[in-house]
Amino acid sequence: MSTALAAARRRAVEGLLQATPVAVELGERFRAAGHELAVVGGPVRDAVLGRVSADLDFTTDARPEQVRPLLRGWADAVWDVGVAFGTLGARKGEVHVEITTYRAEAYDRTSRKPTVTYGASLEDDLARRDFTVNAMAVTLPDLRFVDPYGGLRDLAAGLLRTPGTPEESFSDDPLRMLRAARFAAQLMFHVEPAVVAAMTAMAERLDIVSAERVRDELSKLLLATAPRRGLALLVDTGLAARFLPELPKLRLEVDEHHRHKDVYEHSLTVLDQAIALEDEDGPDLVLRLAALLHDIGKPKTRRFEPRGGVSFHHHEVVGADMARHRLKALKYPKDVVDDVARLVELHLRFHGYGTGVWTDAAVRRYVRDAGHLLPRLHRLTRSDCTTRNRRKAEALRRAYDSLEVRIAELAEQEELGKVRPDLDGNAIMALLGVPPGPVVGRAYQHLLELRLDRGPLGPESAEEELRRWWAEQQQG
Structure with missing residues (x-):
């Protein structure tokens, strides 16, 4: 020795x-x-x-x-x-x-x-x-x-191999194939070619492993130092197709007439960039899942345009449903499923406002829709910029900086995280003389929209607006 x-x-x-x-x-x-x-x-x-x-x-x-x-x-x-x-x-x-x-x-x-x-x-x-x-x-x-x-x-060589043959090891416990990818990500190790070959040949054996055990290994991999390395191994060996088929499907074919960025590589880069933006609290599973899955709706929504372009209209909505379905199948907790799906749904919201000046109403709606996920949405949106065009990347960064400044400014004036109408349900029923029911809900929503558009109205203005709305409802 x-x-x-x-x-x-x-x-x-x-x-x-x-x-x-x-x-x-x-x-x-x-x-x-x-x-x-x-x-x-x-x-x-x-x-x-x-x-x-x-x-x-x-x-x-x-x-x-x-x-x-x-x-x-x-x-x-x-x-x-x-x-x-x-x-x-x-x-x-x-x-x-x-x-x-x-x-x-x-x-x-x-x-x-x-x-x-x-x-x-x-x-x-x-x-x-x-x-x-x-x-x-x-x-x-x-x-x-x-x-x-x-x-x-x-260990000294940074090599991952099995004590006996990999076929015997993976036959004993097929989950070890996922552990190979996880250790590659955690320890930054190379996986022995014979191990990779066995993972590829035996990928279908993973099907007998419970969803809970697969989920736990996936989470550990995503929380590792370099999850991209492990994820790439899962895709290349065909293992990802057994439990996370949406990931390899991001490898969309690109022809000379319909060019678009490599969605698979883009998603891994977004994951890397999201990790770089994590705070001192450490690895964030929800953020990392959202970064990995944010574009999984693109394969289903891809359309070739007559002039050679490619569109992915509403891929964020489709992707949110797909993320919810997949994470449920993997037995993730409801709060994780809900948060990841919501982030996938919202990841394009910023771009929908363009690069102009944000109105107060737009800021309120952005904060209201993000809710407790706002810090994560900030990181995800920033991470989603992978363009090599420095001028475009700088413009997007400045635009998002501006949005965060607007949020901070408005937050000093209003409780943005707790936007409520100026009148509650009891006040609405008393003013309109109606019992609990759908009318109260519609009135509440009307006042909420006014609150988002105009900011705090005050009780007197809110009552005046409610009476005006109620008169229109009765005329209709």
Whole structure:
């Protein structure tokens, strides 16, 4: 072993010790009871990379019913996070641990759930891990570094490959094909050609994996450092077509007579630019989903114009419906579905006003329609400019700067985020002498439109306008 790899091993062990001394303490409890224990997988990989995690994964020869009493009296809390799969969870201070019995798991071709069988040794357990960089372990309490499949060497080389053949690994758990793309995005790794070939050949095997597991991997990928790398791999291997077919369909054919920008590359660039605009709160899943999906309505709405142009009329409305349908199918929470679909629907709203001076009414409507999504809409709209024409890009930037200034100016005068009519429903019913019903709703909407157009009217002017509207309604 080279000096560099030996140093990496030492760094991993020392990092684990410094970050989580409770690991050795737990290892001593297991050894005293006659059992083996090792830190395994991501925490070991991250320790080699110099990263510290408060979440530790352990593997052991002890069965769950033997692990539970060893945790009692040591851990502050114990829970059955996945006892059916041989896993127990616990918390000690700020450290969260999951302890899983040595195992091997595989899917059959008709089941969405893995069939779990327990393994006999640490080496057997490491053999069933997804990738070599996750098939390293540190035994406890003796701190022996175990790396039977060259994970340390692959980590140094930035290479993602499987401990055995990729066909065997992906047959055991097809979700690992998505993990390959996710790790490529998270770690900025190259994926071994044999792994890419297996992903391509076995893409249809992903169909047996539950939508929830696919969703979770997609979210982790999108929240990674470089999601474009992972997304491109999913598209190129045909995996994206199995669960997010709208993405590869953005690769529209372009002929010499009907030119338009590459919608697929444009969407990935918008995603990159949206990520660059995120604030200190960190990765924003809703923004990233909206950036990726904002143009998925274009394939359905593309029209070739008589003079050689191409149009995508109302693609934002069509795209919003498509985004809602796809995210529901992937079992995303309702609030995520609603927010992403709304951003897709609104992403062209700014361009509909042109580059002129924004009226107060236009500003109010823009803010009202965006609601709580306004900060995200700002980022999405700015990200959607991918033109190479510097003059055009600068003009768009200045126009949006102007809009944000107008919003800020008007916000100082009015509560833009809480625009309401000057009269509420009770006042409307009292003035018109009508009971609750559709009339009240129409009157309320009329006053709201006036409020958006003119700003605050005041109770007296609002009452006068309401009487005028009511007289017109009765005449009609």
